[in-house]
Amino acid sequence: MNQALEGVKVLDLTRVLAGPYATMVLGDMGADIIKIEMPGVGDDSRQFGPYVKGESAYFLSLNRNKRSITLNLKKEKARQLFIEMVKKCDVVVENFRPGTMEKLGLGYEELKKINPSIIYAACSGFGHTGPYSQRAAYDAVVQAMGGIMSITGEKDGKPTRVGPSIGDITAGLFSAIGILSALNYRNQTGKGQMVDVAMLDCQVAILENAIARYVVTGEIPMPAGNRHTSIVPFEPFETLDGEIMIAAGNDGLWGKLCKIMNREDLIADDRFKTNPLRNQNYAELRPIIAKIIGTKTSKEWLQILEEAGVPNGPINTIDKVLENPQINAREMIKEVYHPTAGGLKMPGVPIKMSETQGEIVKPAPILGQHTEEILKELLNLTSDEILNLQKEDIF
Amino acid sequence: MNQALEGVKVLDLTRVLAGPYATMVLGDMGADIIKIEMPGVGDDSRQFGPYVKGESAYFLSLNRNKRSITLNLKKEKARQLFIEMVKKCDVVVENFRPGTMEKLGLGYEELKKINPSIIYAACSGFGHTGPYSQRAAYDAVVQAMGGIMSITGEKDGKPTRVGPSIGDITAGLFSAIGILSALNYRNQTGKGQMVDVAMLDCQVAILENAIARYVVTGEIPMPAGNRHTSIVPFEPFETLDGEIMIAAGNDGLWGKLCKIMNREDLIADDRFKTNPLRNQNYAELRPIIAKIIGTKTSKEWLQILEEAGVPNGPINTIDKVLENPQINAREMIKEVYHPTAGGLKMPGVPIKMSETQGEIVKPAPILGQHTEEILKELLNLTSDEILNLQKEDIF
Structure with missing residues (x-):
């Protein structure tokens, strides 16, 4: 065993940022991330610029260490294949709006009947419960609603959005923590469970001392500029x-x-x-x-x-970050070679482990690159069977 | 087993924010967090305002679900007690400057001789390797150096610090992920290891698409205000x-x-x-x-x-966050009763799990509240033995 999560098989239905960030972190630690994408289109972020030789640099940065299989889950045969895969895997992760998986007949209640050990993680804007559950969210919406904007910005200035999509990223990190906690429980008991993480909840969780300051003093925290609120200089x-x-x-x-x-x-x-x-x-x-x-x-x-x-x-501006001697000594900027795009620099793995070093062992996959490999490996399908399924446009 | 990390014993030497945030997350999932503090002083953040009836609201928010034992590790007998505790525990977490634990003779190389299964997590400003390793860091320093400030702020405005201490908090989250990954490895192999997480590295890891944009286009990303960089409106x-x-x-x-x-x-x-x-x-x-x-x-x-x-x-400003119906429906604002401070509102647990719901089962401890309890429980000391040790000022 060379990596901390070696042998952990993850069926990854996530798209864009929050979910893919969670599975990237798990993949960096050695989990086998099987990214399931819609045939012909794939993860929406494959269309996000800027592009390098036709490949989205955004997508490439977030999907290293993953394998891609295409599967049109709206087709019954694809659904059946997915169900067979659930039997062989440890974790399912999705970041659809709540209800989407249920409409496909693939909600947690269904999947746990098929595999009671399955860990099912759902990462959504507002979570699977509560009055806003069905609402669509974007990072900008949860940053606004969750309070972080109201305490970021110049003194006496306007609420300011955090540059990176911290609403998505923190939800990805908490999802990974939930999945790994559930994995520990499963290692002890054999039982799976559902992990439900909402982007909005995570924004509240990272407000640091703002809530304490408000409830104790009654003063509403405001943007404080770049000064420390209590230390000078x-x-x-x-x-x-x-x-x-x-x-x-x-x-x-x-x-x-x-x-x-x-x-x-x-x-x-x-x-x-x-x-x-x-x-x-x-x-x-x-x-x-x-x-x-x-x-x-x-x-x-x-x-x-x-x-x-x-x-x-x-x-530091970003160009200076890439040149920083400490960041480079820690291998936090890695150039990853992609067969189409060539070399692309991206953030390295920030968790350094003495026995099971996290690694970028493969570049992001091209759409459906591993469909045949995964179907043979997980479901023992033959090349002929795969060819026949292909004719039915299920992948 | 009612909680995902039940039975996981964590010796927690952390102070202030990054480390305590990591152990808070583990404690929320049911790990037994044994917070080791300096006699008479404790975690520095016990002195951070605002106060409620003499207790720091900052400290109370971050240290729920933990037990406190005091131990002056500079005294040989305390060191020996700590070493005995390491034999009985699963995880040691610290966020000292690299070298501090080695000076006490309690670095990872020493501890792994005592307990080869121990997971040792170190969360520091710049990490345990590289030219900046010995430098002191604060959140403001890593936010500046890591690039996030350079892409946050009003359009054509100045680099802006993110309001909450995102440098500490993301390091806490990645540390928790590292510890849980190491726990999975240990569950399979019996082997412990060291997890080394740097605040600066984590800032690079959350830059989202900024690095990809820069390396592909050559344009240095700048604060973009509150507008989406490519979608209108x-x-x-x-x-x-x-x-x-x-x-x-x-x-x-x-x-x-x-x-x-x-x-x-x-x-x-x-x-x-x-x-x-x-x-x-x-x-x-x-x-x-x-x-x-x-x-x-x-x-x-x-x-x-x-x-x-x-x-x-x-x-939303923070007062509105506290009133938000979704945030309340998800129990993301919890009032926790503390024996001295009374009821205090703080963020709830953002990871919702169907079998092992995360919970706030106890308020933050007062300094040394559980010293006797822990010494009896972990090391089978008698009340007399504890009394004698007490006379030597080791706790």
Whole structure:
């Protein structure tokens, strides 16, 4: 056994982002991800630009380590094949609107009759229960509704959407955690179950201290800009040629910062001695620091701050992320070779394990690339049987 | 077995956010989280405001379902007790700077000699390898360095920090996934291993399509405001009394939106017929929609949009999140009773499971609340032995 989830077989009906992110994470850990796609079309995100030699870079980034089989589940014979596959697999994952699988006669209640050990994970916008259950959701909708936008943005500014689709991605991560927890339960008891994760719920789960602050103080949290809400100085400052983050999280670090600014007098200054005082006199302190930081380049300051041990960082654009020595040393940018698209850089595996290292062992599949292979392997179909089924347009 | 991770014993040395978030998720799924804290002080976040009757609401929100034992690991007898506990437990989690556990003689290499099945998870700012490994990180630093700030914010505006500490939280989620994957491997092979998760790596892992866009087009992604980068209309609009999100993700939904705006003429309008055209003529289209949406209240529009089936949502502030019927139907706001603080509302469990429902079975512990209980239970110490140890100030 070389990978942590080796031998775990996942029937993956997911499309676009939340579901495919969950199965990507499982695939990175070694699970066998069998991606089931509609013949001729496939995952909607195969149509999302930008393209590399006709392949969607979006799709390629999210579907590494997966195999693709096409199956038109609206046809009875395809449904039967799917049911046979459920008998041989450990996990089914889908991110349809609740009710879609039931309409196909493939809801959890049906599937558990066929395989009581099956783990069935459903990742949807609002979940399988509650008054909004049937509503369509997009990332932008759950970011708006779940509160994260209301606490992101410039101070006194408008609610701001988080750039990456954090509504989808966190739902993908919680789905993976649910599936793995269910797998542990199944390893002990033999029993499967349904895991129901809603994008909106996950937005609430990641609000951090905003709920506590509101319920205790009664004050509605608002966008706070890039400043820490209670520590000073802990925010970006402009340099001669850009902007850097300086995070002097305690009095010791504040002292170090004063020294490298050649302003040791500030350490004993009655206005700035302690963090509460620095908070109180922020309006006086910020311009003093800003003026000094503005005199050197980002590179110069980052080196000085680093040598002094004051937490700091550049505010990297994506091109700089790809060049960052730590990110590269951790193999967090991997170039994956795809037979059609060629080499494509994508994020690596962020879970580093000493015995079962996560890996990108194969590129994203082309549509239906493994249909024959999977049907032979899971269901022992012969080439002739597959050829006959093909004539009926079920894949 | 009532919970998915029942019987999984976790020695939790984590503080503040990333690590405690990981163990909270495991605790919600039923793992026994034994939180080891420094005598007299405890987790730093016990000092973070706001307070309810002397207890930190921040701490209470993140440490439900955990038990607390105090142990001064700098004392040899405490170290020995910890080592005895490692023999009886499944997982050790810490989020110290790399090297801290080694200095205590409790690094993974030592612990695996004591218990080869132990799963040792380390969650740090930059990870246990690479040139930045020894640097201190804060959420703000990894958000800056990892690129997410550079693609969040108003169009043509400045890089913007995501309100909640997404750098910590995603590292907590990936750590939980790593631990559960390692648990599956151990269930099969009996072998433990080390899981090393870096906050910075996780920021790269959630950049979504930003890396693909950059490597394919060569254009550096920038803050894009609240607009979808390729779909129109898909953004907030101001109403008479607020702002709402409208997400007309395809031509069908665009048609429905035109109808409810009483502007069916726009459907056939050559400038707006298809999504590419709506993108191209965005400058003309946006004011037309904005003017109409500005004529009714948010409540009126949300109802009209919902009835027409156009994805929509209010941009909720935190007070509205707490009142939302779907969020409440899903029990995503739970009031948890704490013996000192009384009732406190906090996020519920976002993973809904049919057989082993995640639960908040106990409030966050007071410092050292379970020291005696845990020492008796895990190590069979007697009350007298505990009393004697207590005199040596090891807990």
